[in-house]
Amino acid sequence: MKFKSWKDLPEGAIIKNVPTSIYFKTGDWKSKVPKFDSNKCTNCLLCWLYCPDSVIKVSDGKILNFDLDFCKGCGICSRVCPQGAIEMEDIK
Amino acid sequence: MKTKIFIKHAFTGNEASAYAMKQINPDVVAAYPITPATEIVQIFSKYVSDGEVDTEFVPVESEHSAMSVCIGASAAGARVMTATSAQGLALMHEMLYIASGLRLPIVMVVGNRALSAPINIHGDHSDTMGSRDAGWLQFYCENANEVYHTIIMAIKIAENANLPAMVCMDGFIITHGMEVVYTLPDEEIREFLGVRKPLYSLLDIQNPITVGPLDLYDYYFEHKRGQIEAMINSKKIIEEVVKEYNERFGTNFPPFIEEYKIEDADFLIISMSSAAGTMKEAIDIKREEGIKVGLLRIKTFRPFPYEVLREKIRKFKAIGIMDRAETLSTMGGPVAIETKAALYSLPEKINLINFIFGLGGREFTLNDAFKIIEITKKFSEGEKFPEVLYIGVREEE
Numbered sequence: 435m436k437f438k439s440w441k442d443l444p445e446g447a448i449i450k451n452v453p454t455s456i457y458f459k460t461g462d463w464k465s466k467v468p469k470f471d472s473n474k475c476t477n478c479l480l481c482w483l484y485c486p487d488s489v490i491k492v493s494d495g496k497i498l499n500f501d502l503d504f505c506k507g508c509g510i511c512s513r514v515c516p517q518g519a520i521e522m523e524d525i526k
Numbered sequence: 527m528k529t530k531i532f533i534k535h536a537f538t539g540n541e542a543s544a545y546a547m548k549q550i551n552p553d554v555v556a557a558y559p560i561t562p563a564t565e566i567v568q569i570f571s572k573y574v575s576d577g578e579v580d581t582e583f584v585p586v587e588s589e590h591s592a593m594s595v596c597i598g599a600s601a602a603g604a605r606v607m608t609a610t611s612a613q614g615l616a617l618m619h620e621m622l623y624i625a626s627g628l629r630l631p632i633v634m635v636v637g638n639r640a641l642s643a644p645i646n647i648h649g650d651h652s653d654t655m656g657s658r659d660a661g662w663l664q665f666y667c668e669n670a671n672e673v674y675h676t677i678i679m680a681i682k683i684a685e686n687a688n689l690p691a692m693v694c695m696d697g698f699i700i701t702h703g704m705e706v707v708y709t710l711p712d713e714e715i716r717e718f719l720g721v722r723k724p725l726y727s728l729l730d731i732q733n734p735i736t737v738g739p740l741d742l743y744d745y746y747f748e749h750k751r752g753q754i755e756a757m758i759n760s761k762k763i764i765e766e767v768v769k770e771y772n773e774r775f776g777t778n779f780p781p782f783i784e785e786y787k788i789e790d791a792d793f794l795i796i797s798m799s800s801a802a803g804t805m806k807e808a809i810d811i812k813r814e815e816g817i818k819v820g821l822l823r824i825k826t827f828r829p830f831p832y833e834v835l836r837e838k839i840r841k842f843k844a845i846g847i848m849d850r851a852e853t854l855s856t857m858g859g860p861v862a863i864e865t866k867a868a869l870y871s872l873p874e875k876i877n878l879i880n881f882i883f884g885l886g887g888r889e890f891t892l893n894d895a896f897k898i899i900e901i902t903k904k905f906s907e908g909e910k911f912p913e914v915l916y917i918g919v920r921e922e923e
Contacts, residue, residue, distance in 0.1 A: 437745075440748035440751035441752075444725075445725050445752055445756065446726060446737070447628065447738075447739070447749040448725075448726050448735045449735060449736035450733070
């Protein structure tokens with residue numbers, strides 16, 4: 435990554451090319467990862483509602499997948515799932 | 527004061543400040559009252575209630591909130607003003623650095639007052655000297671008339687430099703002392719100031735930005751370097767704006783340092799704020815006795831005008847420097863310490879002596895001024911003195 439000099443930065447430390455959060459993979463330090471069992475899932479979408487990092491991708495009311503780039507392994511999805519369809523597994 | 531457009535008023539410093547704010551008609555004013563600056567926003571709030579300004583006036587629950595509101599409004603692109611003193615300024619301290627780091631040209635009038643403890647409401651410079659490294663421009667005014675005009679100039683300087691500015695006046699001595707103030711018509715001020723052109727605006731939804739992101743070891747240093755550059759560049763802006771103002775309105779305000787009878791002087795006194803007025807009177811009297819003493823009044827303390835100061839004092843052998851604040855570093859007051867630092871790289875050897883005076887509003891009399899002149903004279907002739915002297919303090923009962 436090439437760093438900019440102070441002369442090339444916008445004044446006031448603002449960020450112009452927003453959103454930049456998509457380039458910053460916040461999920462790379464997790465110690466647990468959600469394992470999703472689609473057979474148990476009823477698509478109630480509680481996990482989607484509770485996920486603090488918008489990791490759970492949904493289309494037409496159905497869960498598609500988990501974007502693990504941004505999942506920090508907090509386990510909230512697993513805790514709120516009424517069907518036990520999400521289990522947190524240790525990363526080896 | 528050559529032009530006839532001026533209108534003569536009898537104003538206290540606070541009244542002059544509120545009147546200048548009314549004429550500037552800022553978009554947002556957020557403030558919390560504190561002696562001796564309370565009247566500024568009290569009078570201004572009346573202008574708001576009477577519909578004489580278009581300002582969104584936000585009466586907040588603390589100075590920390592006042593500065594926070596000012597920061598938000600200024601980041602939105604508004605022209606923003608406030609006023610405070612002493613403990614209020616101290617409570618704002620955290621937010622001062624955010625205002626300057628985000629490069630927001632907020633203009634704040636400060637009624638200089640001693641910081642507690644012991645609790646005191648009277649004038650000294652301990653409050654704004656405590657904020658001297660917060661990245662704000664600081665202008666110290668000698669009288670109410672200068673306060674009025676400096677507030678107007680400060681708006682343009684701050685907005686051109688994209689840096690916040692404090693306009694400082696001695697608590698009670700200027701804030702509550704009534705003097706003649708020459709004001710300009712509203713339209714002259716509005717034409718001079720124009721409309722603020724912000725660096726960025728939170729309300730510009732076509733160009734969304736992030737303001738105030740986390741900035742760690744990989745970029746914080748670069749952003750601070752940029753801010754330092756803005757302070758360096760502000761010197762040129764101060765010079766240009768003050769020149770433009772003086773030419774336009776026939777005034778004679780100094781951009782950085784005012785000279786008083788220094789051409790033929792044998793030695794110099796350096797002072798700031800209202801004490802410079804007393805010192806000028808003392809110099810006039812002492813000159814009749816044949817003592818050739820001159821005065822430099824530092825108007826702009828931030829950025830510190832060290833280049834100008836060096837050139838003005840390098841031919842003198844001895845200088846007495848007055849400080850209405852202590853650093854408690856055991857090296858004396860901030861004006862003396864920074865002046866010493868400015869002179870270090872000069873080949874000339876200039877002897878400096880520091881006078882601390884007027885703490886907690888202790889009256890600074892003509893006799894005190896005479897004493898400073900007489901000691902500096904002896905000092906210039908080679909007599910030895912301590913590096914820091916305290917003028918007006920009781921040494922014995």
